[in-house]
Each structure stands twice: as structure tokens, then as C-alpha cells.
Amino acid sequence: MAYQIQRYPAELIDVVRLTAGERVVIRPVLPQDRELLNAFFHSLSADARCSRFMHPVNGLSSELLRQFTQVDYANHVALVAEVFVDGCEVVIGEARYVRAADASSAEFAVSVADSWQGNGLAKLLLGRLERFASEAGVRQITAQTFASNKKMLAVAAKAGFKISASLDALGVMRLEKRLAPLQQRPK
Numbered sequence: 001m002a003y004q005i006q007r008y009p010a011e012l013i014d015v016v017r018l019t020a021g022e023r024v025v026i027r028p029v030l031p032q033d034r035e036l037l038n039a040f041f042h043s044l045s046a047d048a049r050c051s052r053f054m055h056p057v058n059g060l061s062s063e064l065l066r067q068f069t070q071v072d073y074a075n076h077v078a079l080v081a082e083v084f085v086d087g088c089e090v091v092i093g094e095a096r097y098v099r100a101a102d103a104s105s106a107e108f109a110v111s112v113a114d115s116w117q118g119n120g121l122a123k124l125l126l127g128r129l130e131r132f133a134s135e136a137g138v139r140q141i142t143a144q145t146f147a148s149n150k151k152m153l154a155v156a157a158k159a160g161f162k163i164s165a166s167l168d169a170l171g172v173m174r175l176e177k178r179l180a181p182l183q184q185r186p187k
């Protein structure tokens with residue numbers, strides 16, 4: 001049977017203008033976004049893909065694409081940022097979080113197409129994820145990134161994350177931020 005989303009969080013749909021003025025649509029990921037997301041990850045440089053997944057990745061397996069697009073919006077929340085080129089959707093960024101077993105903390109990851117970096121897109125995507133997570137009862141949001149990933153460390157520092165060396169792996173930093181409880185918006 002085809003996968004069905006329990007509740008698509010339409011309140012996360014937004015149109016924003018980046019610092020350079022471009023119009024970008026931000027929306028929650030849909031099951032039919034497989035091809036768009038696949039094209040996005042293929043378009044990233046090998047370095048950016050490695051930074052995103054914390055290991056070298058050439059292509060996304062069918063199973064990973066399934067996981068990335070069949071998002072339940074309870075334990076897993078995912079956003080894409082897209083522009084329209086000649087009337088066709090092109091994904092230029094994605095961000096997601098997955099709750100840990102205790103549900104009060106969640107791990108996030110974000111990536112932005114190389115040519116769109118430095119325009120505030122990661123900041124926008126993370127801000128929206130954080131707000132949604134707070135409203136959903138997540139109290140701590142974390143991520144791991146390479147100590148050499150200066151861009152992500154800068155994004156995290158500016159967003160108020162605590163940054164410390166990971167106890168699990170050498171050359172890896174842990175990003176951590178407490179989230180204040182926020183009241184849920186009316187649905």
C-alpha cells in the first residue's frame with residue numbers, strides 16, 4: 001500500500017526572500033520528492049555530501065531515499081527549500097530532525113546547494129525546524145559535524161548552539177541547543 005502522511009504540517013509552507021533577494025519556497029518534504037531530493041544530493045560537491053552524511057557518499061540508496069521522503073512529521077520532520085527554474089522545481093536545500101528514543105531530544109542535519117550557500121538558507125531552515133521541534137515537545141536538538149566543517153560550526157555558533165568535542169569520535173564536534181517550550185500553534 002502507498003505510504004500516507006498522517007498530518008502534513010502545512011503551516012511550515014512559506015515563501016522567503018534570501019539576503020540577495022531571491023524568492024525561495026520552503027515546504028515539508030512529500031513522498032513524491034524522491035527524484036527532486038536525489039537530484040539535489042547528486043548536485044552537491046563530494047565534500048559537501050561527505051560533510052552532510054559524515055562519510056563519503058556517492059549516491060543515495062533507494063532505502064535512504066525512501067526514509068528521507070516518507071516522513072511521519074511526528075518523530076521525523078523534514079523541510080526542503082526550492083526555487084523554480086523554467087517552471088520546474090529545483091531543491092536547493094534540505095533540513096530534517098529525527099527524535100531519539102526518549103522523544104525529548106532530536107538530531108538534525110542540514111545541507112544547502114553549493115551555489116546557494118552564504119545566503120542565510122541554513123539559518124532559515126534550522127530556525128523553522130527549531131520552532132516546530134519546540135512546539136512538538138523536543139527539549140534539546142543536537143548534531144554532529146566534522147571539526148573541519150567551519151561553515152557548519154559558524155552556522156551553529158551564530159544560532160546559539162553549544163559546541164564541544166564529541167566523546168564518540170576524534171575530529172568530530174557535537175552541537176547542542178536547549179529548546180524553550182513553545183505553545184503549539186492552532187492547526
Ligand SMILES: CC(C)(COP(=O)(O)OP(=O)(O)OC[C@H]1O[C@@H](n2cnc3c(N)ncnc32)[C@H](O)[C@@H]1OP(=O)(O)O)[C@@H](O)C(=O)NCCC(=O)NCCS
Pocket residue numbers: 047048049051052108109110111112113116117118119120121122123124143144145149150151152154155156158
Ligand atoms: C553548513 C551549511 C549547511 C551552511 O549553509 P548556508 O546556507 O551557507 O549557511 P547560512 O548562509 O544560513 O549561514 C548562517 C550563518 O553562518 C555564517 N556562516 C556560514 N558560512 C560561514 C563561513 N564560511 N564563515 C563564517 N561564517 C559563516 C553566516 O555568515 C551566517 O551568519 P549571519 O546570519 O550572521 O549572516 C552549508 O555550507 C552546507 O550545506 N555544507 C555541506 C553540508 C554540511 O556540512 N552540513 C552540515 C551537517 S550537520
